[in-house]
Amino acid sequence: xxxxxxxxxxxxxxxxxxxxxxxxxxxxxxxxxxxxxxxxxxxxxxxxxxxxxxxxxxxxxxxxxxxxxxxxxxxxxxxxxxxxxxxxxxxxxxxxxxxxxxxxxxxxxxxxxxxxxxxxxxxxxxxxxxxxxxxxxxxxxxxxxxxxxxxxxxxxxxxxxxxxxxxxxxxxxxxxxxxxxxxxxxxxxxxxxxxxxxxxxxxxxxxxxxxxxxxxxxxxxxxxxxxxxxxxxxxxxxxxxxxxxxxxxxxxxxxxxxxxxxxxxxxxxxxxx
Amino acid sequence: xxxxxxxxxxxxxxxxxxxxxxxxxxxxxxxxxxxxxxxxxxxxxxxxxxxxxxxxxxxxxxxxxxxxxxxxxxxxxxxxxxxxxxxxxxxxxxxxxxxxxxxxxxxxxxxxxxxxxxxxxxxxxxxxxxxxxxxxxxxxxxxxxxxxxxxxxxxxxxxxxxxxxxxxxxxxxxxxxxxxxxxxxxxxxxxxxxxxxxxxxxxxxxxxxxxxxxxxxxxxxxxxxxxxxxxxxxxxxxxxxxxxxxxxxxxxxxxxxxxxxxxxxxxxxxxxxxxxxxxxxxxxxxxxxxxxxxxxxxxxxxxxxxxxxxxxxxxxxxxxxxxxxxxxxxxxxxxxxxxxxxxxxxxxxxxxxxxxxxxxxxxxxxxxxxxxxxxxxxxxxxxxxxxxxxxxxxxxxxxxxxxxxxxxxxxxxxxxxxxxxxxxxxxxxxxxxxxxxxxxxxxxxxxxxxxxxxxxxxxxxxxxxxxxxxxxxxxx
Numbered sequence: 001x002x003x004x005x006x007x008x009x010x011x012x013x014x015x016x017x018x019x020x021x022x023x024x025x026x027x028x029x030x031x032x033x034x035x036x037x038x039x040x041x042x043x044x045x046x047x048x049x050x051x052x053x054x055x056x057x058x059x060x061x062x063x064x065x066x067x068x069x070x071x072x073x074x075x076x077x078x079x080x081x082x083x084x085x086x087x088x089x090x091x092x093x094x095x096x097x098x099x100x101x102x103x104x105x106x107x108x109x110x111x112x113x114x115x116x117x118x119x120x121x122x123x124x125x126x127x128x129x130x131x132x133x134x135x136x137x138x139x140x141x142x143x144x145x146x147x148x149x150x151x152x153x154x155x156x157x158x159x160x161x162x163x164x165x166x167x168x169x170x171x172x173x174x175x176x177x178x179x180x181x182x183x184x185x186x187x188x189x190x191x192x193x194x195x196x197x198x199x200x201x202x203x204x205x206x207x208x209x210x211x212x213x214x215x216x217x218x219x220x221x222x223x224x225x226x227x228x229x230x231x232x233x234x235x236x237x238x239x240x241x242x243x244x245x246x247x248x249x250x251x252x253x254x255x256x257x258x259x260x261x262x263x264x265x266x267x268x269x270x271x272x273x
Numbered sequence: 274x275x276x277x278x279x280x281x282x283x284x285x286x287x288x289x290x291x292x293x294x295x296x297x298x299x300x301x302x303x304x305x306x307x308x309x310x311x312x313x314x315x316x317x318x319x320x321x322x323x324x325x326x327x328x329x330x331x332x333x334x335x336x337x338x339x340x341x342x343x344x345x346x347x348x349x350x351x352x353x354x355x356x357x358x359x360x361x362x363x364x365x366x367x368x369x370x371x372x373x374x375x376x377x378x379x380x381x382x383x384x385x386x387x388x389x390x391x392x393x394x395x396x397x398x399x400x401x402x403x404x405x406x407x408x409x410x411x412x413x414x415x416x417x418x419x420x421x422x423x424x425x426x427x428x429x430x431x432x433x434x435x436x437x438x439x440x441x442x443x444x445x446x447x448x449x450x451x452x453x454x455x456x457x458x459x460x461x462x463x464x465x466x467x468x469x470x471x472x473x474x475x476x477x478x479x480x481x482x483x484x485x486x487x488x489x490x491x492x493x494x495x496x497x498x499x500x501x502x503x504x505x506x507x508x509x510x511x512x513x514x515x516x517x518x519x520x521x522x523x524x525x526x527x528x529x530x531x532x533x534x535x536x537x538x539x540x541x542x543x544x545x546x547x548x549x550x551x552x553x554x555x556x557x558x559x560x561x562x563x564x565x566x567x568x569x570x571x572x573x574x575x576x577x578x579x580x581x582x583x584x585x586x587x588x589x590x591x592x593x594x595x596x597x598x599x600x601x602x603x604x605x606x607x608x609x610x611x612x613x614x615x616x617x618x619x620x621x622x623x624x625x626x627x628x629x630x631x632x633x634x635x636x637x638x639x640x641x642x643x644x645x646x647x648x649x650x651x652x653x654x655x656x657x658x659x660x661x662x663x664x665x666x667x668x669x670x671x672x673x674x675x676x677x678x679x680x681x682x683x684x685x686x687x688x689x690x691x692x693x694x695x696x697x698x699x700x701x702x703x704x705x706x707x708x709x710x711x712x713x714x715x716x717x718x719x720x721x722x723x724x725x726x727x728x729x730x731x732x733x734x735x736x737x738x739x740x741x742x743x744x745x746x747x748x749x
Contacts, residue, residue: 046628048621075633107633187628236747237658240468247468248741255740259704268656268747 004030004100004128015147020172025143028100028128031121034091037216038068040148040169042141042162043077043155044187049235051077051155051187053269054179056084056233058152061205063090065212065219070095070148072140073112075105077154077162082111087271092120093147097140099130123147138164145169149216152177152202156190163190166199175215177202205230226272227262228253233271276363276370279404280341280356280377281394282348283522285555285595285602286515286564288394290375290402292342293353295360300336306357308341311349311554317380320351321358324380328431333365347600349554351379352391355407358430359437368437374425375399375406376433384430388412390521396422397514405441407433414450418529419514422446461500462671470497473655473745475675478504479682480724482652483588483610485573487749489627490620492657494613498569499535501611504676505567506683507531512565519564519604523557534566536608540575548583548606549595555602558595560587563608573612574642581647584610588650610650613657614643614749640749652717654747682727691723693734700739710743718742 007014008026013033018024039062041055059081062069069085071078073094085092092115098104100122103112115122123143126136141161145151145168153176156162166176176199181188195201202208213219228243240250254270257263264273278293291308304318325332339357341348355378363370377395378386388409393416399406400421408416413426423446427433436444464471470486474497477484484501486494508516513529520527520534527534538547538559545551549558560568568584570576587593587606595602616622617636622629631639685691693701701722705715719734721742726734 044628046630048628051628105633235658236469236656247472251469251472251741251744252737253740255743256736258743259700259709259740261707261709265748268658 004028017146017148017172018143021142021146025125027143028124028126029121030100030123031116032119033093033121034068036066036068036091037149038070038093038147039212039216040070040144040151040165041077041081042071042144042151042153042165044157044160044162044190045074045076045078046157046187047076047080047155048187051179052080053233053235055080055154056087057205057230058154058208059084059086059092060088060090061209062212063088063092065209067091067212067216067219068093070144072097072137072144072161073103073108074161075108079108079111081154082115086111086114086118086120089118092118094120094122095140095144095147096122096124096126096132097137098124098132099126099128100124101128102130102132104132137161141165142168145172145174148174150175150177150212152179152208153191153194153199154179155181155187156194157186158190158193160190163194166194170199175200175211177208177211227257229257229263229270229272233266233269236265236268236270239270274364274366276360278356278360278363278371279373279375279398280353281375281391281398282346283391283394283518284346284600286519286522286557286561286604288398288401288518289346290398291346291348291353293356293360293376294340294342295357295364296338297333297361297364298336298338302334303336305336305338306341307339308344309347310341310353311347313351314341314348314353317351317354317357320354320380320382321361323382324354324384324430325358325362327382328384328429328434330362330367330431330434331365333361335365337361337364347554350389350391352377352389354378354380355386355430355433359433362434368434369440371407371437371441373402373404374441375402375404376408378407378409378427380430386410386427386429386433390524390526392416393419393514393517393521393526396424397518399423405446407436407441412526413447415528417447418449418451420510459496459500459503460672461504461675462669464493464496464500464669467493467497467657470655470657471669473653474501475504475679476721476724476728476745477501477609477611477653478675479679479728480652480686480721481609482721482724483650484612485648485651485654485749486611486613486657487616487654488657489622489659490615492659494657495569495571497657498567498571498611498613500672501609502533502535502567503672504679505533505609506676506680508533508565515605516565519557519561522604523562525562534563535569536563536566537569537571540570540572542580544580544583547580548587548593549602549604551595551597555595555597555600555604557604558593560584560593560606560608561604564605566608568608568610570610570612573614574639576642578642578644581642582644585646585650612651616749643749648749649713652721653745654749655745656747678728681730682724685727685730686724691726691731691734693719693722694736697722697734697736697739700736704743714746718746721745
């Protein structure tokens with residue numbers, strides 16, 4: 001793998017947040033880091049569609065605000081957050097728990113490539129070729145927490161990497177934002193506990209941007225919709241309510257937008273192009 | 274001494290006359306049966322002899338030879354008992370020959386006549402040839418509804434003998450019974466929410482479009498599919514006969530119900546069960562039982578791929594050819610395909626509340642179980658989401674209202690005056706040119722747009738119809 005460089009506290013691009021750690025690690029870097037504040041979006045791999053939708057919309061919203069979306073390239077919430085960011089051409093940073101050139105899970109190779117192709121960065125403590133061993137992931141989480149200005153937890157069980165990231169972030173003084181969930185759902189339990197322990201509940205994309213701008217300064221642009229569809233996309237089931245149209249009218253409008261090439265379908269999900 | 278009676282065999286969803294030829298010779302007592310009888314037919318010898326004797330009639334103690342002609346056609350079932358018995362009695366001059374009458378019925382040892390699956394076939398043959406038919410009393414009223422048939426019902430061999438002695442032409446046939454319609458499979462108004470799927474079901478019904486419903490368990494995919502049969506117009510008289518004949522060939526008595534068949538084979542069903550099989554004689558499969566009705570494949574991706582691909586011939590041709598030892602039969606199989614499938618093996622991919630446990634590679638493999646050419650047959654592909662418990666229960670249209678609209682649209686489609694407006698045509702062409710749709714996809718959208726235009730009582734296919742058709746062409 002070419003283009004990778006090893007960076008340490010003495011190097012120019014070294015994220016200053018890492019200096020908050022007791023032993024700032026040396027890292028491998030692929031692609032480019034920017035000075036913009038990074039916001040971590042993390043959560044479980046075993047997420048629901050609800051979680052995916054939210055993570056993707058947060059990823060988009062953060063990117064639209066001109067900030068960097070940070071996550072771990074894992075399945076589920078991480079993937080959705082990266083995808084949301086990349087969809088609108090945002091700056092994404094992925095911190096790996098494997099060697100810098102090892103894309104895990106393998107099906108995220110397109111995301112890995114797109115991050116690099118769109119000016120984002122891949123970071124890892126591990127040299128090229130290191131396999132994705134389970135025990136490396138918690139260590140990776142402390143890097144995510146350290147390089148981010150704030151941490152957003154979308155869905156998390158009480159056991160899991162997302163909670164580790166949140167706790168490490170809190171210890172480093174990073175504000176933690178959490179999506180509240182049903183009390184009887186496994187993948188909300190971790191989130192709800194964080195809220196009980198003092199994290200900020202997130203009430204939606206707009207609310208998140210507002211809260212974040214208090215932490216990292218005002219966003220570069222504002223959250224918007226195009227062709228009546230939120231930039232982060234919407235499920236086709238929700239369109240009639242969103243547009244206040246009957247199902248037939250909704251389908252006609254959607255079909256027209258699609259034929260004009262203004263929206264795209266991802267399964268039953270509709271996103272503006 | 275020789276006599277012949279006419280009976281009937283069900284072959285490939287149609288009827289064929291079978292001549293039951295009986296010769297009573299001078300040799301010592303014996304009973305021979307030829308003409309490719311199966312075991313059930315061969316055992317007629319014992320039933321016939323016992324029934325004749327029990328009815329107080331002399332059974333000839335001579336050599337009896339029975340041939341079922343055409344002799345190369347395999348015969349099955351017990352409905353040849355009565356024609357054989359009457360043939361034997363006619364050949365031994367106990368009764369006058371039942372000239373031309375079509376006779377079917379199974380004999381009990383005490384001479385009682387029971388109705389078998391060929392009863393309907395006898396009525397159909399009777400209508401076709403203009404001759405009366407003689408069948409078991411139990412089913413006589415039901416099959417008498419076949420237009421143009423003249424049906425006589427008898428409850429015993431003795432009664433049949435008396436009827437023939439007095440001459441069939443002097444006796445009136447039985448009156449047709451109104452067939453009792455089984456209750457509908459539930460009303461469309463019971464489906465909560467799901468406006469998208471509901472619209473797709475209506476369009477599917479009006480235009481005969483094959484429909485694929487996908488989504489997590491518990492969304493009501495099966496419920497919607499069952500209600501689709503309710504909003505289709507009822508079978509015509511001729512269709513009802515066609516359908517009943519196929520069901521009879523499979524050994525089911527359906528009566529002349531106007532309700533469209535709804536067949537829902539399990540995914541473990543064998544290929545023979547799906548397209549037809551049987552040993553010796555050809556038995557129709559689910560695709561034929563669903564003729565003029567709905568074939569519903571629940572959990573389509575769980576069906577073995579090879580079995581699914583056998584559906585392609587009937588989907589293309591509207592019939593299946595079943596080749597069996599001794600006979601190749603063609604069954605009609607023009608059905609409306611409705612399939613339901615989960616998004617992934619665990620069923621919760623894309624669900625808003627429950628996590629999906631499936632690895633991405635597994636999901637990809639799951640979808641590959643349905644071949645592209647088969648997926649291509651579905652003009653309408655819609656998602657059926659899981660219902661939130663607090664779904665606002667807006668009262669939705671009942672089946673009857675939708676059925677009326679669908680019937681109107683269907684007749685408008687049959688009249689075929691719905692042209693594509695130039696702007697609509699252009700819209701489609703541009704979508705194809707831009708690669709948004711494949712050529713085939715464009716045709717599908719055009720077809721669906723025509724149906725939508727018919728439903729909206731338009732004079733021609735307009736842009737908005739094409740747009741809606743486009744939106745109903747989802748992806749699984």
